[in-house]
Amino acid sequence: MNIHEYQARELLAQSGVAFPPGSVCDTPEAARAVAEKLFAGGVRRVVVKAQIHAGGRGKGTFESGFKGGVKLCNTAVEVLENARAMLGNVLVTRQTGPEGRRVGKLLVVAAPEIRKELYLAVLLDRAVSRPVVMASTEGGMDIEEVATRTPERIIREYVDPATGLMPFQSRKLAAALGLQGDLIGQAAQLISGIYKTWWECDASLVEINPLCVTAGRDGRLTMLAVDAKLSLDDNALYRHPALQAMRDLAEEAPLEIEAGKFNLNYIKLEGNIACLVNGAGLAMATMDIIQYYGGMPANFLDVGGGASKEQVVAAFKIILQDPGVNGILVNIFGGIMDCDVIATGIVVAVKETGLKLPLVIRLEGNNVQAGRATLAASGLTLISGDSMADAARKVVEAVAGHQAAHAQSR
Amino acid sequence: MAILVNSDTKIVIQGITGSFGAKHALLSLAYGSRVVAGVTPGKGGQLFEGKVPIFDTVTEAAKQTGATASAIFVPPPFAADAILEGVDAGLDLIVCITEGIPVNDMVRVRRAMEGKRARLIGPNCPGIVTPGEGNGSQGGCRIGIAPGYIHKKGRVGVVSRSGTLTYEAVWQLTCRGSGQSTCVGIGGDPVNGTSHLDVIKMFNEDPDTDGIIMIGEIGGSAEEEAADWIKKHCKKPVAGFIAGVTAPPGRRMGHAGAIVSGGKGTAAAKIAAFREAGVGVAATPSEMAETLLKML
Numbered sequence: 001m002n003i004h005e006y007q008a009r010e011l012l013a014q015s016g017v018a019f020p021p022g023s024v025c026d027t028p029e030a031a032r033a034v035a036e037k038l039f040a041g042g043v044r045r046v047v048v049k050a051q052i053h054a055g056g057r058g059k060g061t062f063e064s065g066f067k068g069g070v071k072l073c074n075t076a077v078e079v080l081e082n083a084r085a086m087l088g089n090v091l092v093t094r095q096t097g098p099e100g101r102r103v104g105k106l107l108v109v110a111a112p113e114i115r116k117e118l119y120l121a122v123l124l125d126r127a128v129s130r131p132v133v134m135a136s137t138e139g140g141m142d143i144e145e146v147a148t149r150t151p152e153r154i155i156r157e158y159v160d161p162a163t164g165l166m167p168f169q170s171r172k173l174a175a176a177l178g179l180q181g182d183l184i185g186q187a188a189q190l191i192s193g194i195y196k197t198w199w200e201c202d203a204s205l206v207e208i209n210p211l212c213v214t215a216g217r218d219g220r221l222t223m224l225a226v227d228a229k230l231s232l233d234d235n236a237l238y239r240h241p242a243l244q245a246m247r248d249l250a251e252e253a254p255l256e257i258e259a260g261k262f263n264l265n266y267i268k269l270e271g272n273i274a275c276l277v278n279g280a281g282l283a284m285a286t287m288d289i290i291q292y293y294g295g296m297p298a299n300f301l302d303v304g305g306g307a308s309k310e311q312v313v314a315a316f317k318i319i320l321q322d323p324g325v326n327g328i329l330v331n332i333f334g335g336i337m338d339c340d341v342i343a344t345g346i347v348v349a350v351k352e353t354g355l356k357l358p359l360v361i362r363l364e365g366n367n368v369q370a371g372r373a374t375l376a377a378s379g380l381t382l383i384s385g386d387s388m389a390d391a392a393r394k395v396v397e398a399v400a401g402h403q404a405a406h407a408q409s410r
Numbered sequence: 411m412a413i414l415v416n417s418d419t420k421i422v423i424q425g426i427t428g429s430f431g432a433k434h435a436l437l438s439l440a441y442g443s444r445v446v447a448g449v450t451p452g453k454g455g456q457l458f459e460g461k462v463p464i465f466d467t468v469t470e471a472a473k474q475t476g477a478t479a480s481a482i483f484v485p486p487p488f489a490a491d492a493i494l495e496g497v498d499a500g501l502d503l504i505v506c507i508t509e510g511i512p513v514n515d516m517v518r519v520r521r522a523m524e525g526k527r528a529r530l531i532g533p534n535c536p537g538i539v540t541p542g543e544g545n546g547s548q549g550g551c552r553i554g555i556a557p558g559y560i561h562k563k564g565r566v567g568v569v570s571r572s573g574t575l576t577y578e579a580v581w582q583l584t585c586r587g588s589g590q591s592t593c594v595g596i597g598g599d600p601v602n603g604t605s606h607l608d609v610i611k612m613f614n615e616d617p618d619t620d621g622i623i624m625i626g627e628i629g630g631s632a633e634e635e636a637a638d639w640i641k642k643h644c645k646k647p648v649a650g651f652i653a654g655v656t657a658p659p660g661r662r663m664g665h666a667g668a669i670v671s672g673g674k675g676t677a678a679a680k681i682a683a684f685r686e687a688g689v690g691v692a693a694t695p696s697e698m699a700e701t702l703l704k705m706l
Contacts, residue, residue, distance in 0.1 A: 095660075124513060126630040126667070129520040129601045144672050161514075161521045202514050235486065235666060236512035265664045269656070280598060280664025281572020281627055284653035285695035288677075291656045292694050300657070302664045305555070305573070335536075335557035335577045336437070364581065366557060388578070389696035 001232045002053040003246045006107045008230035011201060015193035019225050020214075022109025024051065031083035034108040035076040042217065045111040046073050048082045050091050052101040053251045055229075060093035062086065063100060069093065072111055079108060104250060112214035112224055118177050119143055120191065121207040122198040131159040133195060135173050139210035165195040179223075183213060186223040194225075201243060202236030205229065255318055262314040264303055271296025272326040273395055274319035276312070278303050278337065286331045289388055295396035298325045306337055312345025313352060320353055327358040327399035329391055332365070339363050339371030347378040358383065358398035362391035412540040412592040413567070413612040413619070414503060414529075415479060415551040422447040422477035422501075424468060424484060424492045426458050431483030434507075434555050435462070438481075441558040442542060442549040447471035449480075468499040479503040481537060481553045489533060490515035497528045505553045506533035506603070513666070516601035523603070530603025534666065536573035536595035547589075556580075556593065564589015566702065567613035569606055570625035571598050571665065575653060575695065579623050582699030591619040598665025600629065606636040614644050621647045621706050623698055624689065628654030629667045629675040634683040641687035649690035649702035652680045 003011075006024040013019060022038060025031040035046045050057055050069035057069035062085065069091045071082040083106055092100035117139030125132040135155045138146045147154055155176045159165045170188035179187050190211070198206045207229040214224050237244050249257055259266035265280065269287070273295045277283035280302045287297035299322065303315055319325060332342050343363065350359065362385035363371050375382055383398060385391025421438065425431040426448025435458065438445050447465055448458045454466035465471035468480065480501055484492045489508040496504040511533050523530060531538060537554015539561055541547035546559035560577055562584040570576040576595050583590060594609050596602055606624055613619045622644075626633035633652065640648055655677040657663045659670040670676050684691050692701040 124517065124600060126600045126632075127635070129517055131517065147672075161517045199514065202512055204513065233513045234662075235510045236514065238487065239512075267658075267661055267663070269658065277574075279572060279574025280668060281570070281625070281653050282574035282578060282695075284572075284627060284657055284663050284668065285575055285578075285651070287656040288653060289694045289696065297656055300661075300663055333574050333577050333581070335560065335574070336555060365560070365577070387696050389694055392694075392696075 001234055001237060001247060002251070003230055003232065004051045004053065004105065004248065005049065005228055006051055006105065007246045008228040011230065012194060012197050012206070012225065012228055015196045017190055017193040017197070017225050018223065020110040020112050022107060024105050024107050025083070026087070026105050028080050028083035028087060031106055031108050032076050032080040035073065035079035038108070038110050039076060043110040046079055047071065047109055047111045048073060048079055048086065049107040049109070050086050050103040051105040051107055052091055052096070052103060053248070054093050054095040054101060056093035056095050057091065060091045060096070063090040063092065069103070102250060112212065112226070114212045114226070115215050115221065116213035117210035118212070119209045120194060120211045121205065121209070122195050122203070123205045125158065128158065130161065131195070131198065133157045133159065133165065133169070133173060133191065135177055137177055139212070143209065159195065164199065165192060167192065179213070183221060183223060190223050190225065201230070202233045202240065203230055204233045205231045255321055259318050262311055264301065264311060264315055264318065266318055267300040268322060269297050269299050271298045272324050273399055274298045274301070274322065274325045274328045275331060276301050276303060276315050276319065276328065277331045278305060278307060278333065282331065282333060286329065286388065286392070289392040290329065290396065293392045293396045295392070295399060298322055307342065309341055309345040309348065312342055313349040316349035316353055320355070325357065326402055327395050328360070329395040330359070330361045331388060331391060332363050334363070334365035334368065336366060339365055339368045340374055343371035343374040347374060347380065350380050358395065358402050360385050360391050360395040360398060362386070362388060413609070413616050414592060414594065415538055415540050415553060417442070417540070417542055417549055417551055418444070419479050419551045420444050420446045420475060420477040421553055422449060422468060422471045422475065422480045424449045424480050424482045424496065426450055426462070426464060427453055428483055432458070434481070434483065437558065438552045441552045442544060443552045446475040447477050468495045468501070472499045472501060477501070479553060480505065482506040482508055484508060486510040486512070490519050493519050493530060494522055497523055497526050501528050503529050503531065504603070505531045505535070505537050507535060507537060507554050509534040511599065513599070513601055516599065520601060520603070531594065532597040532602060534599045535597030536576060538592065538594050540592045541590055554595065556595070560584055561593065562589035565591055565618060565620040567591050567616065567619040567622045568593040569609040569613070569622065570595055571627050571667070572625060572653065575625050575651070578695060579625060579698040586699055586703060588699065588703060591616060598627070598667050600667040605632045607632065607639050610636050610640060610644065610648070614646060619646065621649070621702050623702050624648055624650040625698065626650065626652045626680055627665065627668050628652070628657050628663065628677050629669050631675065633680040637683040637687035637689060640689060647690070647702065647705035649692060649698065649705060650684045651692040651695055651698050652677045652684070653695070
């Protein structure tokens with residue numbers, strides 16, 4: 001699960017991570033009020049940041065044509081105008097896809113005088129099964145690009161989960177980032193706080209980009225986290241009710257939320273051949289084989305190892321809500337699950353939804369004879385596939401035929 | 411000999427009285443596997459299905475019955491504890507079926523298991539099957555949730571992150587008259603106990619295994635590491651398949667570990683590593699068995 005920047009700030013601040021002052025708002029008037037307060041406190045410039053779960057906000061464009069989801073402002077009126085242009089509007093960035101995300105909240109914060117931009121992240125290194133703190137002097141940049149072009153500029157400090165991140169490790173990182181004097185202690189405290197948040201929230205990623213050396217009006221240097229991204233481990237959410245409450249359903253695809261209610265794992269894709277499969281690996285492989293035979297998968301859908309009749313019916317209804325779907329491939333390898341239960345579910349689903357699209361079914365495994373008999377006795381127009389390859393070929397052909405017939409009738 | 415388990419392996423089921431554990435304990439018994447004990451705290455002294463003694467602790471179960479391997483069916487919040495209880499009891503092999511364990515719990519488990527004798531398979535996996543000689547491969551050792559009847563005793567080793575894709579490969583082999591030495595599901599989580607490479611090394615040394623099918627998916631770099639080792643050291647033909655060519659980056663495809671992030675863990679990179687290592691790449695999941703059989 002992803003959370004917003006303003007929520008990540010709240011969590012990190014609880015562990016002593018310092019941020020530029022400011023707060024979250026959901027009306028233009030509130031944004032102006034926050035800005036007025038910041039300016040009154042001596043802040044010279046204020047940033048308005050659209051809160052969506054996607055990167056590339058600064059270079060994004062709103063559907064209205066308004067450019068930029070992150071704006072630097074010199075006056076409270078400017079903040080008000082920018083807030084009006086952003087709130088309630090859809091922001092498209094390189095990470096949102098063409099549909100973009102509606103901006104419901106803004107973060108209005110002081111823009112500090114930045115002297116140096118650094119990068120810091122905590123994540124799991126799967127290869128060694130340990131947490132790693134990654135830091136770089138190349139802050140404010142795309143870290144993947146830094147990793148490819150100048151890998152020597154990325155510093156890694158592995159954490160022993162038995163001790164957690166030790167203070168000396170934080171100091172080591174601070175020194176390796178080229179910090180000196182008082183800043184070493186400040187940065188070490190910040191890094192410790194970031195790791196603590198990562199561990200205690202069961203996060204999968206905390207990323208501070210940029211982590212900045214800033215100068216106050218008196219010239220005093222201070223370390224501040226200027227942006228924050230935090231993703232959580234879904235498996236651990238059960239033990240974090242406060243984090244569960246941070247879920248923003250507006251950021252998730254409606255069909256995926258609907259599928260979740262039935263314990264179905266559904267991800268919408270761009271193609272036109274829907275698939276319904278048991279098991280995550282087989283579901284991915286089914287998408288791949290559709291593409292191999294020249295089709296495009298419309299979704300990933302794993303009904304799980306012990307799917308019930310009700311789940312199969314719900315799954316059909318969900319995939320049919322995608323208007324781009326022109327055909328369906330059901331691929332079930334019923335190891336333990338009863339193929340006849342799946343077959344019965346398919347028959348009910350086809351009747352309830354009045355399905356008119358080509359439906360190819362590949363059924364294999366436990367009690368498969370009864371399942372095939374149920375399908376044959378249903379009187380429905382179904383195409384059966386003998387193997388995954390056979391089924392994939394047939395659905396690609398059937399969908400092409402269906403589209404051609406449809407085009408002619410128009 | 412097969413690897414990891416054989417028909418003599420004595421099994422304890424942790425969480426035997428839960429519905430999931432009970433169902434699969436019965437299926438393993440029906441398959442002819444030696445399920446000698448169950449563990450459910452508070453139910454020690456009772457009998458499961460009138461025949462398998464239940465103990466309060468794994469240590470007690472191992473001591474009384476000589477069980478050396480366990481299958482874990484407890485819910486995610488208690489799974490890390492169950493794994494370490496098995497380690498503490500001195501078991502050789504712990505197979506954790508449970509799906510949905512917090513990643514940090516597994517990070518701690520892995521740290522706690524350093525230097526210990528026990529091997530962990532999983533979590534979030536279908537388990538292990540060493541097929542037997544009976545009807546529908548009965549009489550072998552089944553630890554976990556795989557359907558026993560699809561197997562056939564033979565000389566191909568199968569290792570996979572995905573349950574259903576393992577079944578698919580096994581069934582393709584069986585339908586072509588080719589049996590399996592041992593089939594190992596290592597699980598779809600980002601932190602697991604045993605990697606592709608660990609299993610490949612065991613198959614490489616196993617006199618009963620002639621060829622290997624390795625099934626991977628997007629996420630992490632375990633397939634690349636295995637491929638690198640195969641290129642240098644593997645004496646046996648290996649065929650492979652990688653699921654997730656069409657998976658969009660940044661999205662978790664069902665399995666917690668199946669995600670392309672930061673441009674890493676793509677199917678294309680894994681397939682390239684397979685080719686580079688001389689691993690036969692199945693063009694589609696329908697051709698996993700065929701690809702290996704052509705190499706034998």
